[in-house]
Amino acid sequence: MQPKDRHTLDLETGPEDAPDMSRALVLLPEMRGREDEATQQRPPEARRAEAIGLAEAIKLDVAEALAVPLRKPTPATLFGPGKVEELSVLVRTLGTGLVIIDHPITPIQQRNLERAWNVKILDRTGLILEIFGERAHTKEGTLQVELAHLNYQKSRLVRSWTHLERQRGGFGFLGGPGETQIEADRRQIQDRIRRIEKQLESVRNTRSVHRAKRQRVPYPVAALVGYTNAGKSTLFNHLTGAEVHAEDQLFATLDPTMRRVGLPHGETLIISDTVGFISHLPTSLVEAFRATLEEVLDADLIVHVRDIASPDAQAEAEDVNEVLSELGIEAGSDPRLVEVWNKIDLLGADVADALRRKAAGATDKVVVSALTGEGLSDLLHMLEERLFKERAVVEVVFQAARSGEAAWLYDNGEVLSRSDDPKTGETRLVVRLPSGRLRKLQERARGDGVTLNVPKEAQTA
Structure with missing residues (x-):
């Protein structure tokens, strides 16, 4: 039976003798240097609360969230050898099967830490991708998340697990050992990326059509x-x-x-x-x-x-x-x-x-x-x-027989002034209207009894 690729493990509880994959240790590296200056500007408690919130967003049980001071990152493991060993003891003590590092880590660092601690490692990007994968419901959202996840996964195809060291393909008479598993994985991922990009291009075209329709409404x-x-x-x-x-x-x-x-x-x-x-x-x-x-x-x-x-x-x-x-x-x-x-x-x-x-x-x-x-x-x-703010300002004069126009104007525009002449029975309203409502008013005014003007005093109102 082939061992499961731990880069694609589900976040589920394993067998009784395996670490609990739903129980997580959250590590917050605190860099001392310019390269992480933006992170250090955030209050430690706010950063800690957010990291815990991200983990809990996919229903993980956070056993502990720990700040880890770092003078400079170690290329192979991010943390120094002494800290890696110290954290290994903590991981075993807490019984966690997942360690979340609230910081970007390289594929090599991920591989080495997973070997050292015998747990699944997620960095900040990986965790956010897990959340997005769980929350996407529409076809478009699912495609977008999968595309981001595949691009992330492609960069992490390193020789870290047994099945990646084997070769497949080739029947001997082909004259070569065949395609390595890592090369096949990378090729399959790239093929899937191309298919998703084509589907998303169709989504973009559909959105463009919808936007064009809205602009015609508008x-x-x-x-x-x-x-x-x-x-x-x-x-x-x-x-x-x-x-x-x-x-x-x-x-x-x-x-x-x-x-x-x-x-x-x-x-x-x-x-x-x-x-x-x-x-x-x-x-x-x-x-x-x-x-x-x-x-x-x-x-x-x-x-x-x-x-x-x-x-x-x-x-x-x-x-x-x-x-x-x-x-x-x-x-x-x-x-x-x-x-x-x-x-x-x-x-x-x-x-x-x-x-x-x-x-x-x-x-x-x-x-x-x-x-x-x-x-x-x-x-x-x-x-x-x-x-x-550039809405048209118009003067509307109507006879008593068209007095119902007043209600429409109050409902559909901003009445700036009103005057009623009891002798002539005329009502004069100065109204500011959106462009779409102005067109409707012009249609309503085509019959007798309504006159539209743009008064001089209202042109700059």
């Missing part, structure tokens, strides 16, 4: 982005009445969802909920999810949802901006970006009031609680103002 699109667990899906559900899966866990949402929402003065907006970002999000994942993230690239507004109650809120915002920058969206200069400071309900009264005052004078920031609904009407007004 409805503007606002894309929600933010650090994972910032409350994007809860906000999305509250605004749209949808039932997107929303939980207090990392990467609760993976597959993109789009819904319509009505704005205060009648215009329709499409809101897109996207995958959450995270610090050191693997480039391969950003690339694999480019088809999904194209919704962000093409959005009329990019709504950055921040967990303002998080002790690590500023670092999380910088991580999101870094991923957006990889997509070509610069936080400091892109006029489409607005910030939503979410979870205000988790802050003390004084801190919350200070944030409300800070956001009150801004045109690109709003304070909300997606859970309680506080500030959501302010958010919708801000989105409307950003999208439709």
Whole structure:
């Protein structure tokens, strides 16, 4: 019987004499050097909590989460020989079958540590891929995760297990030993990658067709982005009445969802909920999810949802901006970006009031609680103002026989002024309308009794 390739072990409990694969030790290397400066800027407790959260996102039992100081990484094992032996004792004592290293490790380091500790090793990228693999439900999401996983796996085909040292193929008379297992694995992975890339290209084409249809409607699109667990899906559900899966866990949402929402003065907006970002999000994942993230690239507004109650809120915002920058969206200069400071309900009264005052004078920031609904009407007004500040301003004059037009105008536009002349029976309204509503008004005004003008005093309103 062939031994199982431990690079593809399922996260399941093995036999009674085998380590428990559902029980994990989390190691957080603390580098002392410039190469890991970004990681060291994050508070240790915040980094530890996030690492545990990632492990628990796939229902692992975290036996312990331990910071491991490092002066410099050892090429062969990341940790020095003494630390490797010390951690080996800890692994055996805890009875864990899985060690998660919250840091990138090389294939050689993974192989050597797995040999030394007799456990499965996952680095940060591998763990995130496991989470994504579990959370993807749509065909598109599944393909994107598989592509990222195959690219990751391809780089880790090293001669570490018995079956990789054997050869297969060749019947002797072919004159050669045949194709090695590692070469066959690499070839099969590359073939699968090519097939997935073709399927994803079809997905991109389909999305392009859908975007073209929306542009003909046309409805503007606002894309929600933010650090994972910032409350994007809860906000999305509250605004749209949808039932997107929303939980207090990392990467609760993976597959993109789009819904319509009505704005205060009648215009329709499409809101897109996207995958959450995270610090050191693997480039391969950003690339694999480019088809999904194209919704962000093409959005009329990019709504950055921040967990303002998080002790690590500023670092999380910088991580999101870094991923957006990889997509070509610069936080400091892109006029489409607005910030939503979410979870205000988790802050003390004084801190919350200070944030409300800070956001009150801004045109690109709003304070909300997606859970309680506080500030959501302010958010919708801000989105409307950003999208439709160039809306047409028209004067509508109608006779008493067409008085029903007033109700339509109040429902579909922003009435700036109104005057009624009892002698003539005329009503005069100055109204600001979205372009789509203006076209409908022009259609309604084709009959008798309604006149449309653009008054001079309203041209710059």
